Amino acid sequence: MTLIEIDALSVTFRANGRDVRAVQDVSFAVAEGESFGLVGESGSGKSTILRAICGMAPVSAGTIRIGGQPLPTPRSPDFARQVQMVFQDPYASLHPRHTIDRTLSEPLAIHGIPGADDRVIRALQDVGLPTSFRFRYPHQLSGGQRQRVAIARALMLEPKILLLDEPTSALDASVQAEVLNLLNRLRAERGLTFLMVSHDLAVIDHMTDRILVMKDGRAVEGLSREDLAQGRMTTDYARSLLAASADRMLQEPAVRPA
Protein backbone atom coordinates (compact mmCIF):
# COMPACT_ATOMS: atom_id res chain seq x y z
CA MET A 1 0.00 0.00 0.00
CA THR A 2 1.26 3.43 -0.86
CA LEU A 3 1.95 5.45 2.25
CA ILE A 4 3.66 8.59 0.96
CA GLU A 5 2.61 10.09 -2.36
CA ILE A 6 4.36 13.13 -3.74
CA ASP A 7 2.71 14.35 -6.92
CA ALA A 8 4.19 17.07 -9.14
CA LEU A 9 5.56 18.90 -6.11
CA SER A 10 7.09 22.33 -6.56
CA VAL A 11 8.54 24.51 -3.83
CA THR A 12 9.32 28.14 -4.53
CA PHE A 13 11.05 30.50 -2.12
CA ARG A 14 10.95 34.24 -2.55
CA ALA A 15 14.29 35.89 -1.87
CA ASN A 16 14.94 39.57 -2.54
CA GLY A 17 11.97 39.71 -4.89
CA ARG A 18 13.40 36.83 -6.86
CA ASP A 19 11.79 33.39 -7.11
CA VAL A 20 14.05 30.52 -6.14
CA ARG A 21 12.57 27.31 -7.40
CA ALA A 22 14.03 24.77 -4.98
CA VAL A 23 11.88 21.85 -6.10
CA GLN A 24 10.28 21.58 -9.52
CA ASP A 25 7.67 19.05 -10.50
CA VAL A 26 8.94 16.09 -8.48
CA SER A 27 6.78 12.99 -8.09
CA PHE A 28 7.39 9.71 -6.27
CA ALA A 29 5.57 7.24 -4.07
CA VAL A 30 6.78 5.23 -1.10
CA ALA A 31 5.01 2.04 -0.05
CA GLU A 32 4.29 1.21 3.57
CA GLY A 33 7.32 -0.39 5.19
CA GLU A 34 9.57 0.62 2.30
CA SER A 35 12.79 2.58 2.59
CA PHE A 36 13.20 5.23 -0.07
CA GLY A 37 16.24 7.43 -0.71
CA LEU A 38 16.73 10.88 -2.19
CA VAL A 39 20.27 11.56 -3.43
CA GLY A 40 21.85 14.67 -4.83
CA GLU A 41 24.27 17.49 -4.19
CA SER A 42 23.67 20.46 -1.93
CA GLY A 43 20.99 22.63 -3.43
CA SER A 44 19.36 19.79 -5.33
CA GLY A 45 16.17 20.20 -3.29
CA LYS A 46 16.28 16.86 -1.51
CA SER A 47 16.05 18.25 2.02
CA THR A 48 13.44 20.77 0.88
CA ILE A 49 11.13 17.89 -0.02
CA LEU A 50 11.37 16.55 3.53
CA ARG A 51 10.68 20.02 4.90
CA ALA A 52 7.74 20.42 2.52
CA ILE A 53 6.23 17.19 3.85
CA CYS A 54 6.48 18.63 7.36
CA GLY A 55 4.88 21.88 6.24
CA MET A 56 8.10 23.82 6.69
CA ALA A 57 8.56 24.91 3.07
CA PRO A 58 6.28 26.94 0.79
CA VAL A 59 4.66 24.46 -1.59
CA SER A 60 3.76 26.29 -4.80
CA ALA A 61 2.23 23.41 -6.73
CA GLY A 62 1.48 19.73 -6.47
CA THR A 63 0.18 17.58 -3.64
CA ILE A 64 1.58 15.56 -0.76
CA ARG A 65 -0.55 12.70 0.53
CA ILE A 66 0.12 10.46 3.52
CA GLY A 67 -1.97 7.30 3.58
CA GLY A 68 -4.10 8.67 0.74
CA GLN A 69 -5.06 11.83 2.64
CA PRO A 70 -3.93 15.30 1.61
CA LEU A 71 -2.24 17.12 4.48
CA PRO A 72 -3.85 20.10 6.20
CA THR A 73 -1.85 23.32 6.46
CA PRO A 74 -0.67 23.99 9.11
CA ARG A 75 -0.02 20.35 9.92
CA SER A 76 -2.27 18.83 12.57
CA PRO A 77 -1.09 17.21 15.82
CA ASP A 78 -2.17 13.97 14.19
CA PHE A 79 0.49 14.48 11.54
CA ALA A 80 3.20 14.57 14.22
CA ARG A 81 2.02 11.18 15.42
CA GLN A 82 2.45 9.76 11.95
CA VAL A 83 5.55 11.49 10.63
CA GLN A 84 8.71 12.51 12.46
CA MET A 85 12.03 13.83 11.28
CA VAL A 86 15.67 13.29 12.25
CA PHE A 87 17.95 16.14 11.30
CA GLN A 88 21.48 16.23 10.00
CA ASP A 89 23.33 17.97 12.76
CA PRO A 90 22.78 16.59 16.27
CA TYR A 91 24.77 19.55 17.59
CA ALA A 92 22.07 21.91 16.33
CA SER A 93 18.88 19.90 16.58
CA LEU A 94 18.76 19.34 20.35
CA HIS A 95 17.87 22.17 22.71
CA PRO A 96 21.16 22.96 24.51
CA ARG A 97 19.45 24.00 27.75
CA HIS A 98 17.02 21.09 27.99
CA THR A 99 17.96 17.81 29.62
CA ILE A 100 17.55 14.65 27.58
CA ASP A 101 14.56 13.87 29.79
CA ARG A 102 12.86 17.13 28.90
CA THR A 103 13.66 16.75 25.19
CA LEU A 104 12.14 13.27 25.14
CA SER A 105 9.11 13.97 27.30
CA GLU A 106 8.06 17.17 25.54
CA PRO A 107 6.28 15.42 22.63
CA LEU A 108 4.40 13.31 25.19
CA ALA A 109 3.31 16.41 27.12
CA ILE A 110 2.17 18.15 23.94
CA HIS A 111 0.09 15.18 22.92
CA GLY A 112 -1.19 14.47 26.42
CA ILE A 113 0.26 10.98 26.56
CA PRO A 114 0.59 9.65 30.11
CA GLY A 115 3.39 7.55 31.55
CA ALA A 116 6.26 9.80 30.48
CA ASP A 117 8.69 8.28 33.00
CA ASP A 118 8.47 4.76 31.66
CA ARG A 119 8.38 5.87 28.07
CA VAL A 120 11.52 7.98 28.38
CA ILE A 121 13.41 5.13 30.01
CA ARG A 122 12.24 2.68 27.37
CA ALA A 123 13.12 5.13 24.59
CA LEU A 124 16.67 5.46 25.89
CA GLN A 125 17.03 1.68 26.09
CA ASP A 126 15.62 1.28 22.58
CA VAL A 127 18.32 3.48 21.08
CA GLY A 128 21.07 1.85 23.12
CA LEU A 129 21.77 4.64 25.60
CA PRO A 130 22.27 4.04 29.31
CA THR A 131 19.33 5.31 31.36
CA SER A 132 21.79 7.31 33.45
CA PHE A 133 21.91 9.73 30.49
CA ARG A 134 18.37 10.83 31.24
CA PHE A 135 19.25 13.96 33.16
CA ARG A 136 22.27 14.98 31.14
CA TYR A 137 22.46 17.92 28.79
CA PRO A 138 23.36 17.59 25.11
CA HIS A 139 26.83 19.10 25.62
CA GLN A 140 27.70 16.17 27.87
CA LEU A 141 27.10 13.74 24.99
CA SER A 142 29.16 12.82 21.93
CA GLY A 143 27.82 13.37 18.40
CA GLY A 144 26.72 9.76 18.02
CA GLN A 145 24.99 9.78 21.39
CA ARG A 146 23.20 13.01 20.50
CA GLN A 147 21.97 11.51 17.24
CA ARG A 148 20.63 8.55 19.23
CA VAL A 149 18.72 11.02 21.39
CA ALA A 150 17.35 12.71 18.26
CA ILE A 151 16.20 9.33 16.96
CA ALA A 152 14.63 8.50 20.34
CA ARG A 153 12.79 11.83 20.28
CA ALA A 154 11.47 11.13 16.78
CA LEU A 155 10.13 7.78 17.97
CA MET A 156 8.44 9.05 21.15
CA LEU A 157 5.06 9.38 19.43
CA GLU A 158 5.45 6.02 17.70
CA PRO A 159 5.17 7.38 14.16
CA LYS A 160 4.88 5.21 11.06
CA ILE A 161 7.19 7.32 8.96
CA LEU A 162 10.67 8.63 9.70
CA LEU A 163 12.10 11.38 7.54
CA LEU A 164 15.88 11.14 7.79
CA ASP A 165 17.83 14.17 6.63
CA GLU A 166 21.49 13.10 6.32
CA PRO A 167 21.33 11.50 9.76
CA THR A 168 24.96 10.39 9.79
CA SER A 169 26.87 12.90 7.71
CA ALA A 170 28.07 14.77 10.81
CA LEU A 171 29.40 11.58 12.41
CA ASP A 172 32.63 9.59 12.21
CA ALA A 173 32.57 6.50 10.01
CA SER A 174 32.61 4.10 12.96
CA VAL A 175 29.79 5.98 14.68
CA GLN A 176 27.91 6.19 11.38
CA ALA A 177 27.91 2.39 11.22
CA GLU A 178 26.42 2.18 14.71
CA VAL A 179 23.67 4.71 13.94
CA LEU A 180 22.80 3.08 10.60
CA ASN A 181 22.58 -0.30 12.33
CA LEU A 182 20.32 1.22 14.97
CA LEU A 183 18.02 2.73 12.33
CA ASN A 184 17.77 -0.56 10.46
CA ARG A 185 17.01 -2.48 13.64
CA LEU A 186 14.28 -0.02 14.64
CA ARG A 187 12.80 -0.15 11.17
CA ALA A 188 12.63 -3.94 11.27
CA GLU A 189 11.22 -4.03 14.81
CA ARG A 190 8.56 -1.40 14.25
CA GLY A 191 7.78 -1.75 10.56
CA LEU A 192 8.77 1.87 9.94
CA THR A 193 8.76 3.54 6.56
CA PHE A 194 11.92 5.54 5.84
CA LEU A 195 12.35 8.50 3.54
CA MET A 196 16.06 9.22 3.70
CA VAL A 197 18.12 12.00 2.20
CA SER A 198 21.86 11.68 1.71
CA HIS A 199 24.64 12.76 -0.57
CA ASP A 200 26.51 9.53 0.14
CA LEU A 201 25.51 6.88 -2.37
CA ALA A 202 27.02 4.06 -0.34
CA VAL A 203 24.97 5.03 2.73
CA ILE A 204 21.78 5.40 0.69
CA ASP A 205 22.43 2.08 -1.00
CA HIS A 206 22.89 0.36 2.34
CA MET A 207 19.73 1.87 3.81
CA THR A 208 17.14 2.03 1.05
CA ASP A 209 15.35 -0.13 -1.51
CA ARG A 210 14.86 2.50 -4.19
CA ILE A 211 16.40 5.89 -4.80
CA LEU A 212 15.61 9.03 -6.71
CA VAL A 213 18.55 11.07 -7.99
CA MET A 214 17.92 14.81 -7.88
CA LYS A 215 19.68 17.77 -9.43
CA ASP A 216 18.81 21.47 -9.33
CA GLY A 217 15.38 20.79 -7.86
CA ARG A 218 14.37 18.23 -10.43
CA ALA A 219 14.13 14.46 -10.39
CA VAL A 220 16.83 13.08 -12.67
CA GLU A 221 16.48 9.34 -12.43
CA GLY A 222 14.86 6.66 -10.29
CA LEU A 223 16.96 3.59 -9.55
CA SER A 224 16.42 0.33 -7.76
CA ARG A 225 19.08 -1.09 -5.51
CA GLU A 226 20.02 -3.61 -8.19
CA ASP A 227 20.34 -0.88 -10.82
CA LEU A 228 22.76 0.95 -8.57
CA ALA A 229 24.83 -2.11 -7.71
CA GLN A 230 25.14 -3.02 -11.39
CA GLY A 231 25.83 0.55 -12.44
CA ARG A 232 22.73 0.51 -14.67
CA MET A 233 21.95 4.21 -14.77
CA THR A 234 20.65 5.93 -17.87
CA THR A 235 21.63 9.53 -17.18
CA ASP A 236 25.12 10.99 -17.23
CA TYR A 237 24.47 12.83 -14.02
CA ALA A 238 23.66 9.70 -12.04
CA ARG A 239 26.72 8.06 -13.53
CA SER A 240 28.94 10.96 -12.51
CA LEU A 241 27.60 10.75 -8.96
CA LEU A 242 28.51 7.10 -8.85
CA ALA A 243 31.94 7.80 -10.30
CA ALA A 244 32.63 10.51 -7.73
CA SER A 245 31.34 8.41 -4.85
CA ALA A 246 34.04 7.77 -2.27
CA ASP A 247 33.01 4.15 -2.32
CA ARG A 248 34.59 3.70 -5.71
CA MET A 249 37.91 4.94 -4.47
CA LEU A 250 38.63 1.79 -2.53
CA GLN A 251 37.44 -0.64 -5.12
CA GLU A 252 39.36 0.86 -7.98
CA PRO A 253 42.64 2.27 -6.76
CA ALA A 254 43.57 2.41 -10.44
CA VAL A 255 41.50 5.57 -10.89
CA ARG A 256 43.76 7.59 -8.60
CA PRO A 257 44.67 10.92 -10.14
CA ALA A 258 48.45 11.24 -10.47
Place this chain on the structure above:
Amino acid sequence: MTLLDVQNLRVTFDTETGPVEAVRGVSFSLGRERLGIVGESGSGKTMTGRAVLRLIRPPGRIEADRMSFEGQDLMQASETEMRALRGKRIGMVMQDPKYSLNPVMTVGDQLTEGLRRRDGLGRRDAEAKALAALEAVQIRDPSRVMDAYPHELSGGMGQRVMIAMMLIPEPDLLIADEPTSALDVTVQAEVLSILDNLVRDRGMGLIFISHDLRLVARFCDRVLVMYKGKVVEELQADHLLDAQHPYTRGLLNCLPRIGGPRGPLPTLDRTGAWAE
Protein backbone atom coordinates in the same frame (compact mmCIF):
# COMPACT_ATOMS: atom_id res chain seq x y z
CA MET B 1 64.76 15.32 0.40
CA THR B 2 63.14 15.81 3.76
CA LEU B 3 60.98 18.87 4.03
CA LEU B 4 59.57 18.33 7.45
CA ASP B 5 60.89 16.10 10.19
CA VAL B 6 58.87 15.51 13.34
CA GLN B 7 60.08 13.28 16.17
CA ASN B 8 58.04 12.41 19.25
CA LEU B 9 55.59 15.30 19.02
CA ARG B 10 53.36 15.82 22.04
CA VAL B 11 50.55 18.31 22.51
CA THR B 12 49.29 18.62 26.07
CA PHE B 13 46.45 20.67 27.47
CA ASP B 14 46.47 21.44 31.16
CA THR B 15 42.91 21.27 32.38
CA GLU B 16 41.28 21.45 35.78
CA THR B 17 41.25 17.68 35.93
CA GLY B 18 44.91 17.34 35.02
CA PRO B 19 46.88 17.27 31.77
CA VAL B 20 45.14 15.91 28.65
CA GLU B 21 47.44 14.66 25.94
CA ALA B 22 45.90 15.32 22.54
CA VAL B 23 48.97 14.12 20.64
CA ARG B 24 51.12 11.45 22.26
CA GLY B 25 54.48 10.95 20.60
CA VAL B 26 53.88 11.29 16.87
CA SER B 27 56.85 10.95 14.53
CA PHE B 28 56.95 11.30 10.78
CA SER B 29 58.97 12.88 8.05
CA LEU B 30 57.77 14.30 4.82
CA GLY B 31 59.38 14.97 1.47
CA ARG B 32 57.73 16.56 -1.52
CA GLU B 33 54.88 14.10 -1.39
CA ARG B 34 51.31 13.75 -0.23
CA LEU B 35 51.01 12.46 3.30
CA GLY B 36 47.56 11.64 4.63
CA ILE B 37 46.65 11.70 8.30
CA VAL B 38 43.40 9.90 9.09
CA GLY B 39 41.53 9.32 12.27
CA GLU B 40 38.23 9.94 14.00
CA SER B 41 37.30 13.12 15.82
CA GLY B 42 39.52 13.46 18.83
CA SER B 43 42.33 11.38 17.37
CA GLY B 44 44.70 14.34 17.40
CA LYS B 45 45.06 14.72 13.64
CA THR B 46 44.12 18.39 13.54
CA MET B 47 46.32 19.14 16.57
CA THR B 48 49.24 17.47 14.82
CA GLY B 49 48.74 19.75 11.82
CA ARG B 50 48.43 22.85 13.93
CA ALA B 51 51.42 21.94 16.09
CA VAL B 52 53.66 22.00 13.01
CA LEU B 53 52.82 25.68 12.65
CA ARG B 54 52.93 26.13 16.44
CA LEU B 55 49.33 27.25 16.30
CA ILE B 56 48.34 25.78 19.65
CA ARG B 57 47.13 28.34 22.12
CA PRO B 58 47.87 28.19 25.84
CA PRO B 59 46.99 26.27 27.97
CA GLY B 60 48.08 23.91 25.18
CA ARG B 61 51.77 23.00 25.12
CA ILE B 62 53.86 21.56 22.30
CA GLU B 63 56.82 19.31 23.03
CA ALA B 64 58.95 17.40 20.58
CA ASP B 65 62.37 15.79 20.44
CA ARG B 66 62.76 17.33 17.04
CA MET B 67 60.56 19.35 14.72
CA SER B 68 62.39 20.88 11.81
CA PHE B 69 61.36 22.35 8.50
CA GLU B 70 64.09 22.33 5.85
CA GLY B 71 66.70 22.21 8.60
CA GLN B 72 65.19 25.05 10.62
CA ASP B 73 64.32 24.08 14.16
CA LEU B 74 60.65 24.91 14.67
CA MET B 75 60.81 24.30 18.41
CA GLN B 76 63.51 26.92 18.93
CA ALA B 77 62.27 29.45 16.37
CA SER B 78 61.13 32.80 17.75
CA GLU B 79 57.59 34.03 17.20
CA THR B 80 58.95 36.43 14.54
CA GLU B 81 60.67 33.59 12.74
CA MET B 82 57.49 31.49 12.92
CA ARG B 83 55.48 34.33 11.45
CA ALA B 84 57.85 34.46 8.53
CA LEU B 85 57.24 30.77 7.92
CA ARG B 86 53.47 30.72 8.36
CA GLY B 87 51.66 31.29 5.11
CA LYS B 88 54.80 32.02 3.14
CA ARG B 89 56.64 28.70 3.54
CA ILE B 90 54.00 26.57 5.22
CA GLY B 91 50.38 27.19 4.31
CA MET B 92 47.32 25.81 6.00
CA VAL B 93 43.83 25.31 4.58
CA MET B 94 41.27 25.14 7.35
CA GLN B 95 38.24 22.97 7.47
CA ASP B 96 35.33 25.32 7.16
CA PRO B 97 35.24 28.35 4.87
CA LYS B 98 32.31 29.71 6.85
CA TYR B 99 34.49 30.24 9.90
CA SER B 100 37.91 30.73 8.40
CA LEU B 101 37.33 33.60 5.99
CA ASN B 102 36.84 37.10 7.29
CA PRO B 103 33.10 37.76 6.94
CA VAL B 104 33.40 41.55 6.67
CA MET B 105 36.12 41.72 4.00
CA THR B 106 35.59 41.05 0.32
CA VAL B 107 37.37 38.05 -1.11
CA GLY B 108 39.55 40.38 -3.15
CA ASP B 109 40.68 42.35 -0.10
CA GLN B 110 41.49 39.15 1.76
CA LEU B 111 43.45 37.73 -1.14
CA THR B 112 45.48 40.88 -1.74
CA GLU B 113 46.08 41.78 1.91
CA GLY B 114 49.07 39.50 2.25
CA LEU B 115 50.50 40.43 -1.12
CA ARG B 116 50.40 44.10 -0.32
CA ARG B 117 51.59 43.93 3.26
CA ARG B 118 54.07 41.10 3.08
CA ASP B 119 55.33 41.43 -0.46
CA GLY B 120 54.75 45.17 -0.77
CA LEU B 121 52.99 44.86 -4.11
CA GLY B 122 50.90 47.72 -5.49
CA ARG B 123 47.15 47.39 -5.71
CA ARG B 124 47.07 46.54 -9.39
CA ASP B 125 49.81 43.91 -9.23
CA ALA B 126 48.26 42.34 -6.16
CA GLU B 127 44.87 42.17 -7.82
CA ALA B 128 46.31 40.60 -10.94
CA LYS B 129 48.01 37.94 -8.82
CA ALA B 130 44.84 37.29 -6.83
CA LEU B 131 42.82 36.90 -10.04
CA ALA B 132 45.37 34.44 -11.36
CA ALA B 133 45.17 32.47 -8.12
CA LEU B 134 41.38 32.26 -8.37
CA GLU B 135 41.72 31.06 -11.94
CA ALA B 136 44.20 28.43 -10.81
CA VAL B 137 41.57 26.92 -8.53
CA GLN B 138 39.10 26.99 -11.42
CA ILE B 139 36.75 29.68 -10.29
CA ARG B 140 34.83 30.57 -13.39
CA ASP B 141 34.10 34.24 -12.85
CA PRO B 142 37.06 35.42 -10.77
CA SER B 143 36.38 39.15 -11.00
CA ARG B 144 32.88 38.70 -9.60
CA VAL B 145 34.23 36.52 -6.78
CA MET B 146 36.86 39.19 -5.97
CA ASP B 147 34.08 41.65 -5.15
CA ALA B 148 31.96 39.14 -3.22
CA TYR B 149 31.79 38.69 0.54
CA PRO B 150 32.26 35.16 1.90
CA HIS B 151 28.55 34.73 2.68
CA GLU B 152 27.76 35.25 -0.98
CA LEU B 153 29.77 32.19 -1.94
CA SER B 154 28.78 28.54 -1.81
CA GLY B 155 30.79 26.13 0.34
CA GLY B 156 32.74 24.84 -2.62
CA MET B 157 33.62 28.33 -3.81
CA GLY B 158 34.64 29.39 -0.29
CA GLN B 159 36.87 26.36 0.02
CA ARG B 160 38.52 27.17 -3.30
CA VAL B 161 39.04 30.76 -2.23
CA MET B 162 40.85 29.52 0.87
CA ILE B 163 43.02 27.23 -1.20
CA ALA B 164 43.80 30.10 -3.59
CA MET B 165 44.72 32.31 -0.65
CA MET B 166 47.11 29.73 0.74
CA LEU B 167 48.71 29.14 -2.63
CA ILE B 168 49.46 32.77 -3.51
CA PRO B 169 52.69 32.84 -1.45
CA GLU B 170 53.69 29.53 -3.09
CA PRO B 171 54.44 27.62 0.10
CA ASP B 172 56.74 24.60 0.10
CA LEU B 173 54.40 22.74 2.39
CA LEU B 174 50.62 22.87 2.53
CA ILE B 175 48.69 21.49 5.48
CA ALA B 176 45.10 20.87 4.43
CA ASP B 177 42.77 20.09 7.32
CA GLU B 178 39.64 18.39 5.98
CA PRO B 179 39.72 20.66 2.94
CA THR B 180 36.85 18.89 1.25
CA SER B 181 34.62 17.51 3.97
CA ALA B 182 32.15 20.39 3.66
CA LEU B 183 31.80 19.79 -0.08
CA ASP B 184 29.63 17.70 -2.36
CA VAL B 185 31.24 14.64 -3.87
CA THR B 186 31.53 16.09 -7.35
CA VAL B 187 33.00 19.37 -6.08
CA GLN B 188 35.24 17.36 -3.79
CA ALA B 189 36.71 15.52 -6.75
CA GLU B 190 37.40 18.88 -8.44
CA VAL B 191 39.09 20.43 -5.41
CA LEU B 192 41.23 17.34 -4.95
CA SER B 193 42.41 17.39 -8.51
CA ILE B 194 43.28 21.08 -8.13
CA LEU B 195 45.37 20.26 -5.06
CA ASP B 196 46.90 17.33 -6.85
CA ASN B 197 48.00 19.41 -9.82
CA LEU B 198 49.52 21.97 -7.51
CA VAL B 199 51.51 19.34 -5.66
CA ARG B 200 52.86 18.03 -8.93
CA ASP B 201 53.42 21.30 -10.77
CA ARG B 202 55.00 23.15 -7.88
CA GLY B 203 56.66 20.22 -6.15
CA MET B 204 54.90 21.11 -2.96
CA GLY B 205 54.70 18.85 0.10
CA LEU B 206 51.17 18.19 1.31
CA ILE B 207 49.78 17.00 4.62
CA PHE B 208 46.20 15.99 4.00
CA ILE B 209 44.17 15.60 7.17
CA SER B 210 40.86 13.78 6.87
CA HIS B 211 38.50 11.44 8.63
CA ASP B 212 37.70 9.73 5.34
CA LEU B 213 39.94 6.75 4.81
CA ARG B 214 38.67 6.19 1.29
CA LEU B 215 39.48 9.69 0.21
CA VAL B 216 42.96 9.58 1.68
CA ALA B 217 43.63 6.21 0.10
CA ARG B 218 42.84 7.60 -3.29
CA PHE B 219 44.57 10.87 -2.95
CA CYS B 220 47.76 10.41 -0.94
CA ASP B 221 51.06 8.57 -1.32
CA ARG B 222 51.41 7.59 2.31
CA VAL B 223 48.90 7.40 5.15
CA LEU B 224 49.29 7.73 8.92
CA VAL B 225 46.37 6.32 10.87
CA MET B 226 45.89 8.02 14.23
CA TYR B 227 43.94 6.93 17.27
CA LYS B 228 43.85 8.73 20.61
CA GLY B 229 46.86 10.87 19.80
CA LYS B 230 49.09 8.06 18.54
CA VAL B 231 50.00 6.79 15.11
CA VAL B 232 48.75 3.22 15.12
CA GLU B 233 49.74 2.36 11.56
CA GLU B 234 51.65 3.82 8.64
CA LEU B 235 50.88 2.56 5.16
CA GLN B 236 51.46 3.13 1.49
CA ALA B 237 48.11 4.47 0.34
CA ASP B 238 47.71 1.94 -2.44
CA HIS B 239 48.18 -0.85 0.08
CA LEU B 240 45.51 0.45 2.39
CA LEU B 241 43.32 -2.57 1.84
CA ASP B 242 46.15 -4.74 3.18
CA ALA B 243 46.16 -2.85 6.47
CA GLN B 244 47.01 -5.08 9.41
CA HIS B 245 46.12 -3.00 12.42
CA PRO B 246 42.71 -3.85 13.91
CA TYR B 247 41.79 -0.17 14.16
CA THR B 248 42.51 0.53 10.48
CA ARG B 249 40.71 -2.63 9.48
CA GLY B 250 37.78 -1.63 11.68
CA LEU B 251 37.60 1.80 10.03
CA LEU B 252 37.61 0.19 6.59
CA ASN B 253 35.04 -2.45 7.41
CA CYS B 254 32.48 -0.17 9.00
CA LEU B 255 31.86 1.68 5.73
CA PRO B 256 28.84 0.63 3.70
CA ARG B 257 29.57 -0.42 0.12
CA ILE B 258 27.42 0.05 -2.93
CA GLY B 259 25.93 -3.34 -3.69
CA GLY B 260 27.31 -4.68 -0.42
CA PRO B 261 25.45 -6.96 1.99
CA ARG B 262 22.43 -5.60 3.83
CA GLY B 263 23.25 -7.02 7.25
CA PRO B 264 24.37 -4.87 10.16
CA LEU B 265 27.64 -3.06 9.47
CA PRO B 266 30.58 -4.24 11.54
CA THR B 267 31.31 -1.71 14.27
CA LEU B 268 34.64 -0.87 15.77
CA ASP B 269 35.81 -3.06 18.60
CA ARG B 270 37.82 -0.83 20.91
CA THR B 271 38.71 -3.46 23.45
CA GLY B 272 42.14 -4.45 22.10
CA ALA B 273 45.38 -3.49 23.83
CA TRP B 274 46.02 -0.97 21.05
CA ALA B 275 43.10 1.13 22.25
CA GLU B 276 44.92 2.19 25.42
